[in-house]
Amino acid sequence: MTDGAPAVPAAPAVLSGHGLTFGYDGAAPVFTGLTVEAAAGEVLAVLGPNGGGKTTLLRLLAxxxxxxxxxxxxDGVPVTRGRTGRDALRRSVQLVFQDPDDQLFSASVSQDVSFGPMNLGLPAGAVRERVAWALEALxxxxLADRPTHLLSYGQRKRVxxxxxxxxxxxxLVLDEPTAxxxxAGVESLLATLEGLRAAGTALVxxxxxxxxxxRWAERAVVLDRGLLGAGPARAVLADSGLLAAARLRPPWAPGAACALRRAGLxxxxAPAPATPQEVERLVEDGR
Incomplete structure (x- = not known):
């Protein structure tokens, strides 16, 4: 797929970038004319090598x-440039960086989680309700009263x-959330995120x-200083040539599916198994 071709969801997009071009400090553009869309309640995976533009795209969208x-x-409406448009976007779109220490700055967990709602000017009771709900969801x-500097890495990511x-x-725009x-921490975090997705939150x-x-995404975008490919995640990730061009290894699941089909299992x-547990069940059922 050529640079600039859209990655289009089946449902209307809640967040999208159209014809995005961006370069740092006069350097060659990271990408030119890039279009991506994310729908409510779906997972859009953004893949590519280091330096390929993944984090740049996330920061533009957020x-x-x-x-x-x-x-x-x-929601289909262009975000106006300037502080008003940027603030409106940030109320609806939250970016979470790979390293939690880039975003933690308060003394305690509850203080850190309350920072955003307080800046919205919400009443104290509404802030407390949001903080309690978010801590429970994660x-x-x-850990509400725990000092942030005493948290483990996984706990900091959850905060x-x-x-x-x-x-x-x-x-939610997430940069390497499982890194x-x-x-066990990966599975726990995915279960939480899956609950959010099921409630209608779009995940980029x-x-x-x-x-x-x-295993997880409905659609995938592959970047390497431009759009190399986009579409249904399992179709994109079964394209060995596309993955090689992006310096990515193939997932194990398509190869496992071929072996299982040859064995009559x-x-x-039928869709490829997405987890080792699914492979084990197919083998057990075939015995």
Whole structure:
């Protein structure tokens, strides 16, 4: 797929970038004419090598960078340039960086999570309600009074995400959300995010983890200083040539599916297993 071709969701887009062009300090553009769209209740995976433009795209969509050309739209309406438009975008779209220490700055967990809602000018009772809800959603209510400098890495990631949730966004933009987590931490975080997605929150997720994207995302965008490919995640991630061009390894699931079909354990046309547990069940059922 050529640079600039859109990644179009089946449902109307809640957040989109159209014809986005951006370069840093007069350098060559990171990408030119890029169009991507994310719908409510879906996971859009953004993949590519280091330096390929993933984080730049996320920052443009979340309003922390301004495109040199093109526009960001929220619910189909172009976001106006300037503080008013940027503030409106940030109320609906929350960006969570890969390193939680880039966003933690308050002395305690509850103080950190309350920062955004307080800046909205909400009454104290509404702020407390949002903080309690976000901490409960991330399963860290017991950490409310804990000093942030005493938290583990995984706990810090959850606190930052709770701060984003407390803003009640319609879109969460997540830069490598599972990086640095152990397998149990990954599964716990994915369960939380899946609950948010099921409630209608759109998730735009930058990741190097092709297996995670294959398992979890409805659609995928592959960048390397331009759009290399976009479409249904499993179709995109089954394209070995596209992945090689982006310096990404293929996910294991399509290869496992081929082996299972050859062994008569997976019917033609049946979806590839997305987790090792699904492979184990297919093997057990075929014995």
């Amino acid at each position: 309003g922390s960078l301004t495109p040199d050309a093109g526009e960001v739209r929220l 399963d860290i209510a017991g 930052v995400l709770a701060g984003a949730l407390a803003m009640r966004p319609s879109v 640095g987590l152990d397998p 997720v930058s990741t190097h983890d092709v297996d995670l994207a294959f 997976l019917a033609e046309g």
